[in-house]
Amino acid sequence: MFISTMFKAVNTFKCRKFIKVKFVNLYKNACFCTNKSEVSSSYEPPKPENPFKRTFRILGNDMKTAKNKVQSFITKVQGVREVTNKVPKSPYRDGVFPEHCDIAIIGGGAMGSSIAYWLKQRAPNAITVTVIEKDPSVNQNIVSWGQYVDASTVLSVGGLRQQFSLEENIRMSLFGAEFLRNIKQHLSVEGHDPPDVQFTPFGYLCLASEEGAQQLEENANLQKKLGAKNELLTPVKLKQKFPWINTDGIALGCHGLENEGWFDPWSLLYAFKTKALSLGVEYVDGEAVGFEFKKMPDMLTEGVEPGSYEAVEKVLVKTESGELRSIKFGFVIIAAGPHSARVAKMARIGTGEGMLSIPLPVEPRKRYVFCINCKNGPGLNTPLTIDPSGAYFRREGLAGNYICGRSPLPEEEPSVDNLDVDYDFFDKNVWPILAKRVPAFESVKVKSAWSGYYEYNTYDENGIVGPHPYYTNLYIATGFSGHVIYVSMLQEFNIHRLLVEASWK
Amino acid sequence: MQFYSEKTMRYLIQCGHKQFLPYLKVLCTNRYCTEVKPETKSNPTLWRKPWAHKEGEWFSMFRLFAPEKGGSLEVIRILQNNINFSPQAIQKWIKKTKREASILDMKYIPERHDILGSNLAAAHFLVHRGAAIRFVGSTEWIKRQGDEYDLPNKYNPDYLVEAIDILDMKLYYEGFQNMTNLSSLQWLSLQNCVEVDDWFLDKISCEYQSSLEYLDIGNCVQVSHRGISALYRMSKLRTLKVHNIANSQMFQLACLMLEDIHPQLNIEGVTYLDSENQSV
Numbered sequence: 001m002f003i004s005t006m007f008k009a010v011n012t013f014k015c016r017k018f019i020k021v022k023f024v025n026l027y028k029n030a031c032f033c034t035n036k037s038e039v040s041s042s043y044e045p046p047k048p049e050n051p052f053k054r055t056f057r058i059l060g061n062d063m064k065t066a067k068n069k070v071q072s073f074i075t076k077v078q079g080v081r082e083v084t085n086k087v088p089k090s091p092y093r094d095g096v097f098p099e100h101c102d103i104a105i106i107g108g109g110a111m112g113s114s115i116a117y118w119l120k121q122r123a124p125n126a127i128t129v130t131v132i133e134k135d136p137s138v139n140q141n142i143v144s145w146g147q148y149v150d151a152s153t154v155l156s157v158g159g160l161r162q163q164f165s166l167e168e169n170i171r172m173s174l175f176g177a178e179f180l181r182n183i184k185q186h187l188s189v190e191g192h193d194p195p196d197v198q199f200t201p202f203g204y205l206c207l208a209s210e211e212g213a214q215q216l217e218e219n220a221n222l223q224k225k226l227g228a229k230n231e232l233l234t235p236v237k238l239k240q241k242f243p244w245i246n247t248d249g250i251a252l253g254c255h256g257l258e259n260e261g262w263f264d265p266w267s268l269l270y271a272f273k274t275k276a277l278s279l280g281v282e283y284v285d286g287e288a289v290g291f292e293f294k295k296m297p298d299m300l301t302e303g304v305e306p307g308s309y310e311a312v313e314k315v316l317v318k319t320e321s322g323e324l325r326s327i328k329f330g331f332v333i334i335a336a337g338p339h340s341a342r343v344a345k346m347a348r349i350g351t352g353e354g355m356l357s358i359p360l361p362v363e364p365r366k367r368y369v370f371c372i373n374c375k376n377g378p379g380l381n382t383p384l385t386i387d388p389s390g391a392y393f394r395r396e397g398l399a400g401n402y403i404c405g406r407s408p409l410p411e412e413e414p415s416v417d418n419l420d421v422d423y424d425f426f427d428k429n430v431w432p433i434l435a436k437r438v439p440a441f442e443s444v445k446v447k448s449a450w451s452g453y454y455e456y457n458t459y460d461e462n463g464i465v466g467p468h469p470y471y472t473n474l475y476i477a478t479g480f481s482g483h484v485i486y487v488s489m490l491q492e493f494n495i496h497r498l499l500v501e502a503s504w505k
Numbered sequence: 506m507q508f509y510s511e512k513t514m515r516y517l518i519q520c521g522h523k524q525f526l527p528y529l530k531v532l533c534t535n536r537y538c539t540e541v542k543p544e545t546k547s548n549p550t551l552w553r554k555p556w557a558h559k560e561g562e563w564f565s566m567f568r569l570f571a572p573e574k575g576g577s578l579e580v581i582r583i584l585q586n587n588i589n590f591s592p593q594a595i596q597k598w599i600k601k602t603k604r605e606a607s608i609l610d611m612k613y614i615p616e617r618h619d620i621l622g623s624n625l626a627a628a629h630f631l632v633h634r635g636a637a638i639r640f641v642g643s644t645e646w647i648k649r650q651g652d653e654y655d656l657p658n659k660y661n662p663d664y665l666v667e668a669i670d671i672l673d674m675k676l677y678y679e680g681f682q683n684m685t686n687l688s689s690l691q692w693l694s695l696q697n698c699v700e701v702d703d704w705f706l707d708k709i710s711c712e713y714q715s716s717l718e719y720l721d722i723g724n725c726v727q728v729s730h731r732g733i734s735a736l737y738r739m740s741k742l743r744t745l746k747v748h749n750i751a752n753s754q755m756f757q758l759a760c761l762m763l764e765d766i767h768p769q770l771n772i773e774g775v776t777y778l779d780s781e782n783q784s785v
Contacts, residue, residue, distance in 0.1 A: 122578050122582065123578060123581060123582055123585075124582065124585070124586065125582075125585040125586065126581055126582070126585055181678065181704045198731065199703060199704070199731065200703075200731040200734070200735070201703055201704065201706065201707030201710075201731065201732065201735040202734075202735065203738070229711050241740075257710075257711040257714070257738070258707060258708060258711035258712075259707070261707070261735075379762055379765055379766050380734050380737045380759070380762040380763055380765070380766050381737040381738075381766050398730070398734070398755060398758045398759055398762060399758075
């Protein structure tokens, strides 16, 4: 009798211990696996909230909002004007920090916002999208878009000549033009004014010297084949059309005729963001500082040793108030512009082994844009002119202001620590070329200048879009070196692939 | 039974599918996607296949009937959207559908241009929808009377369009593709066409830059000074009528500058501020 009770006691004790051990391990594994796999940042991931505390907190919040609603209803009925909100308005959609989402987008510039918009456009109620943006008020990327190309049929600035010799780029820009033209239909939100990007239709005039003439002609033909309109001009014709130009050293010019110009990138970004918000995207003001990983030993992928696969599961976000939170996602898209390489490093792209050893070849590069004033400068017929040396200028407004700049040569790359403008650069590198090309620019006055970061793709100066080979749930959309407008088009493919291949398989 | 490889079996089944698919296919209204031609679509993932497709991996015969991709997103979106039956929503929907229908109506039809040549194709396109055309060498305007109009049915090189008057036709940007290659177009009136905006002017200045002499965009309120400055390419333009478009200072400045570059140009419809009121 005694033995049997002892036996029973021992058994139950063992059972309890067994269950406790299993349960605690499960709990630990479910929350975060930092005991084996490390978090790739110096930050300690936030401890998961105690489920009971969380329940009571949410219930408490619900009570408060219910009480608020009742109170405001009562005051409305009574006709009292003042309604004091006891619960402070939370910046988040549901009042709480979004702890999980289907798709997380790191970077909320034009790229990220447009990805969010297109995702929600395709599947408005099926997925939740969260955009993590570290600098919501001033977007540093935008600054470098003074020379925004809208469906450029000619080559882009400076050393990026090959850019629009690519068929994909030309198609992208044509689509971008159509999107902008119909922006009122695409991005209007009820209750707000329809978006107006102030498109100024204006051509691009790309000049080539003897060496570049052949390439220019080929590109022009390719563009014509794809539906972009341009005309090749000899120096004589150039002088006829644009009497202010000095055609020394120019062998050929390509003048884009249609669907080119520039517009206000701020309003485009704002339009994307408002529309995305109205469709249900959550914007989080914070900086992504790390990722959390999850070991998946039963995952089999080509090119990865079986049993060693680790997926990205959560992103650590440092909010504006300094708090460290984590967002669990199903997919993550890195659209962080010039800082994409840094974010990718947090996901071990570049520091890992095998497929993860290749870093994301995107670097921030600083570019200057100068605004000059010239009293007797070229008149209305000034397209954005690109000199063979890479210097460019265009008319800004109607009062004799021009915007100009130049891509520095590789040896003169300015440092990217800050956004200070180097006015010497203008005096040494930009002005002599402009003055030579346009004699009227001999006497100019620099009115202002700014600088910005390009997301420069060191591999081939084109964009990088698509899933990362190692991770099944990490996508990259960056590296466009200033031609970020084409995000409108890009995201179509990006998302199509993403949703069709992955989620809806 | 002969043993086919998995690939050929899948191919055979898909062939069968393709026979029936055109009849079953839901009309794709995916407007945002441009067509990627098969020859330009590269296939970079040839070296990587899903695990089950690799050589030597086992798969069951059922997988042949599994779809390669998932269901259509459009279907999911339509199913998940709450249909809004409020009167405003229905009105909006009606407006939207009407607009889309008229834009579809303006679509470029290559056969029309093949059979008729650009000039006659443009003439047919415009006259059928209510505009008026005048050919080179004639003084009468060809208009639609009821449903009939008098234009040749086959290509005839003698017919060159010289003047177009959009009377009360609603011309959309997409319709311009039907009016390309009109090398003798001298006179164009888009008066009262409210859809005209800066993009239109961009297109006009590209298409007709070497021949257009008269352009009338009165009452086109969506045009701004930016559109006016886009007309710098038109070297032969003599008269530009801009009645009733918003007369801001920028607009007047743009008109002045345009007249600067093209000395033979005369802009009507702009009232310039006199020098006392100018605040520069």
